[in-house]
Amino acid sequence: xxKMNVIFDRCKGCELCTTACPKGIVAIQHEKRNKEGVFTAYxxxxxxxxxxxxxxxxxxxxxxxxxx
Amino acid sequence: MKGNExxxxxxxxxxxxxxxxxxxxxxxxxxxxxxxxxxxxxxxFLQAESExxxxxxxxxxxxxxxxxxxxxxxxxxxxxxxxxxYIAGSDVPCLIVNVERGGPGLGSIQPSQQDYxxxxxxxxxxxxxxxxxxxxSVQEVVNLVVRAFDLGEKYRVPVMLLSDGLLGQMMEPVxxxxxxxxxxxxxxxxxxxxxxQREHHIVNxxxxxxxxxxxxxxxxxxxxxxxxxxxSEGESYLCxxxxxxxxxxxxxxxxxxxxxxKARAEGIKAGLFRPITLWPFPKKQLLxxxxxxxAVLSVEMNMGQMIDDVKLALDCKIPVSFYGRxxxxxxxxxxxxxxxxxxxxxxK
Amino acid sequence: xxxKFQRPHALCDVRLHYCxxxxxxxxxxxxxxxxxEMGIEGDTVGVCPVGCSVFAYNYFGCDMIEAPHGRAPAVAxxxxxxxxxxxxxxxxGDGDLAAIGTAETVHAATRGENIAxxxxxxxTYGMTGGQMAPTTLPGQVTTTSPYGRDPxxxxxxxxxxxxxxxxxxxxxxxxxxxxxxxxxxxxxKMIRKAFxxxxxxxxxxxxxxxxxxxxxxxxxPKESIKRLQxxxxxxxxxxxxxxxxxxxxxxxxxxxxxxxK
Numbered sequence: 001x002x003k004m005n006v007i008f009d010r011c012k013g014c015e016l017c018t019t020a021c022p023k024g025i026v027a028i029q030h031e032k033r034n035k036e037g038v039f040t041a042y043x044x045x046x047x048x049x050x051x052x053x054x055x056x057x058x059x060x061x062x063x064x065x066x067x068x
Numbered sequence: 069m070k071g072n073e074x075x076x077x078x079x080x081x082x083x084x085x086x087x088x089x090x091x092x093x094x095x096x097x098x099x100x101x102x103x104x105x106x107x108x109x110x111x112x113f114l115q116a117e118s119e120x121x122x123x124x125x126x127x128x129x130x131x132x133x134x135x136x137x138x139x140x141x142x143x144x145x146x147x148x149x150x151x152x153x154y155i156a157g158s159d160v161p162c163l164i165v166n167v168e169r170g171g172p173g174l175g176s177i178q179p180s181q182q183d184y185x186x187x188x189x190x191x192x193x194x195x196x197x198x199x200x201x202x203x204x205s206v207q208e209v210v211n212l213v214v215r216a217f218d219l220g221e222k223y224r225v226p227v228m229l230l231s232d233g234l235l236g237q238m239m240e241p242v243x244x245x246x247x248x249x250x251x252x253x254x255x256x257x258x259x260x261x262x263x264x265q266r267e268h269h270i271v272n273x274x275x276x277x278x279x280x281x282x283x284x285x286x287x288x289x290x291x292x293x294x295x296x297x298x299x300s301e302g303e304s305y306l307c308x309x310x311x312x313x314x315x316x317x318x319x320x321x322x323x324x325x326x327x328x329x330k331a332r333a334e335g336i337k338a339g340l341f342r343p344i345t346l347w348p349f350p351k352k353q354l355l356x357x358x359x360x361x362x363a364v365l366s367v368e369m370n371m372g373q374m375i376d377d378v379k380l381a382l383d384c385k386i387p388v389s390f391y392g393r394x395x396x397x398x399x400x401x402x403x404x405x406x407x408x409x410x411x412x413x414x415x416k
Numbered sequence: 417x418x419x420k421f422q423r424p425h426a427l428c429d430v431r432l433h434y435c436x437x438x439x440x441x442x443x444x445x446x447x448x449x450x451x452x453e454m455g456i457e458g459d460t461v462g463v464c465p466v467g468c469s470v471f472a473y474n475y476f477g478c479d480m481i482e483a484p485h486g487r488a489p490a491v492a493x494x495x496x497x498x499x500x501x502x503x504x505x506x507x508x509g510d511g512d513l514a515a516i517g518t519a520e521t522v523h524a525a526t527r528g529e530n531i532a533x534x535x536x537x538x539x540t541y542g543m544t545g546g547q548m549a550p551t552t553l554p555g556q557v558t559t560t561s562p563y564g565r566d567p568x569x570x571x572x573x574x575x576x577x578x579x580x581x582x583x584x585x586x587x588x589x590x591x592x593x594x595x596x597x598x599x600x601x602x603x604x605k606m607i608r609k610a611f612x613x614x615x616x617x618x619x620x621x622x623x624x625x626x627x628x629x630x631x632x633x634x635x636x637p638k639e640s641i642k643r644l645q646x647x648x649x650x651x652x653x654x655x656x657x658x659x660x661x662x663x664x665x666x667x668x669x670x671x672x673x674x675x676x677k
Contacts, residue, residue: 002417002420003417009431010431012435012436012437013436014436014437014630014637015437015636015637015638016437016637016638016641018638019638019641020596020597038436051420053420053421054597056421056422057421057442057597057600057601058442058597058600059441059442060432060434060437060438060439060440060441060442060445061431061432061434061441062422062423062427062441062445064421065419065421065422065423066419066420066421066422067417067418067419067420068417068418068420085498086494086497086498088494112497112498114493114497116490116523117519117520117522117523118519120487120490120519120520121487121490121493121519121520121523122490124483124484124487124490124491124494124520125490125491125493125494125497126494127481127483127484127487127490127491127494128463128481128483128490128491128492128493128494128495128496128497128498129494129495129497129498130494131461131481131491131494131495132461132494132495132498132499132502134498134499136494136498150484151484151487154483154484158481158482259461259479259480259481259495260461260479260499260502261458261459261460261461261478261479261502262457262458262477262478262479263458263459264457264458265458268476268477268478268479268480269479269480270473270474270479270480270481270482271479271480271481271482272473272480272481272482273482274470274471274482
């Protein structure tokens with residue numbers, strides 16, 4: 001099992017990571033804004049994450065850390 | 069040696085490792101000499117695509133703490149002004165040589181001092197200064213080139229040596245002083261790689277917050293104040309009892325000196341004051357030289373530029389008049405003598 | 417669990433000032449990853465442009481110099497000539513590199529300067545608010561081409577890689593994009609090649625990266641990626657325009673002489 005960690009205050013909510021995920025499990029949450037006032041990206045299904053890091057490669061802000 | 073070649077040789081001996089320039093008359097011999105000598109003596113000579121590129125290469129090499137220079141002539145220096153402003157704003161030391169010619173525009177290729185204002189007041193946008201050195205002989209060219217590199221590194225300011233077509237083309241005997249080209253320790257700011265041993269150095273002139281920029285500029289002006297206090301230099305000749313003091317810099321000061329000698333032979337008490345640093349302008353030295361003076365005459369190869377600084381220094385306490393030729397015309401000692409005679413008649 | 421992907425060391429741990437979805441951040445990271453992987457952060461000097469990436473000196477961990485607008489290749493030339501032991505790169509946008517800095521770019525290339533140029537082409541002046549750039553597409557509306565760029569009046573867009581690949585001093589001229597992960601991987605490979613060329617003394621290398629500007633294109637980041645794919649890439653085809661060993665490619669000219677005696 002791999003883990004996609006979003007650095008909450010670095011994420012700008014641009015959604016580019018959501019276009020990169022081959023599993024379609026990256027989305028934007030609409031519950032909590034970060035200190036920049038944006039809704040951030042998150043992994044909708046940790047168990048399905050394969051740790052390919054494509055979301056992180058697409059992220060312009062180094063806001064995603066992948067663990068596996 | 070020819071003035072331009074002596075300047076180039078002195079630069080190499082002073083530890084200049086890089087030259088970036090663009091061809092222009094009348095500084096040509098300088099870059100030609102360096103193109104021959106630099107490769108043989110472990111230095112870099114590069115002919116750039118423009119004056120703009122050349123001065124930015126100077127910024128790059130200077131940012132590594134390397135002794136670097138460029139040379140040009142009046143229209144070319146105008147083109148360099150963008151880079152000079154950035155270099156001053158980034159606190160990068162370097163030597164810029166201007167072998168002045170006639171202007172404005174393409175002007176002429178004859179000797180001139182029409183860039184006094186440009187050098188001392190208008191070398192680019194923003195609040196900044198360059199140290200401006202104005203030699204009047206080939207020997208002094210050599211001495212001041214060495215000093216220019218030392219001053220630049222000591223205060224982290226760009227330095228300009230203001231020569232002209234006369235000095236550049238003049239042949240005179242010259243001795244090269246023993247030079248220890250050690251240079252200053254630039255390791256505290258230069259961009260030479262962190263070696264993973266320190267925080268990165270940023271050589272930069274951008275401060276987007278107004279207060280930050282003001283602080284940077286103020287710090288720089290504190291250094292300028294020290295330079296004004298310690299580095300102002302002028303030379304007095306027969307000024308102690310002089311009724312009439314001529315002020316002249318560079319090659320013009322030699323013409324003025326002949327005129328002073330001729331005037332003395334006629335019994336006129338004339339003297340000469342020659343600023344060697346145009347910025348900082350040697351105000352105190354000029355005040356000393358004009359203690360007895362009843363009139364001051366500024367002689368320049370332009371329409372009257374240094375006269376502004378002479379008047380400011382004297383604070384309107386002595387009348388200051390002007391004599392100059394421009395466009396590349398060189399005034400003769402007799403023309404200057406005639407002006408001295410007129411002034412002498414006026415004060416009697 | 418072990419960390420598999422994170423910010424490279426050569427990219428400082430600070431928030432980038434770029435707008436949301438601006439691909440500058442991806443390209444910054446790729447340069448930093450290459451610097452990390454080659455182990456050269458301590459011996460690298462970067463030169464920043466004027467434009468949106470003007471603050472890049474705050475983002476790269478290596479020593480940095482801020483150049484006047486368009487002059488980065490000249491500044492980099494000065495650094496490299498003074499200190500050939502350093503790795504030197506410029507990071508420039510399209511207005512900087514292909515308009516005001518055209519002369520500096522072309523001549524650094526023709527001299528075969530051993531520098532790596534990272535050229536970010538998004539077809540607009542982002543920092544000043546979206547004016548027409550030398551690479552703005554025909555018909556594209558910007559704040560200074562409000563009726564769409566008319567080549568009859570405003571001239572034609574410059575194809576930088578095609579132009580520079582005609583010069584003998586250019587070792588590598590390649591155009592990539594950062595619209596997809598495969599393209600991002602390819603971009604990184606080419607940036608690495610540019611740095612390696614420099615270490616081999618193989619001359620001038622330029623990596624042109626087609627990029628987006630959501631704010632000034634008036635599109636969302638996702639829509640911007642779509643426009644990049646549908647409009648920009650067809651106009652500026654991706655690919656390797658030149659990739660040579662400069663000494664071999666110019667053997668006839670080098671044989672004509674000029675070596676110091």
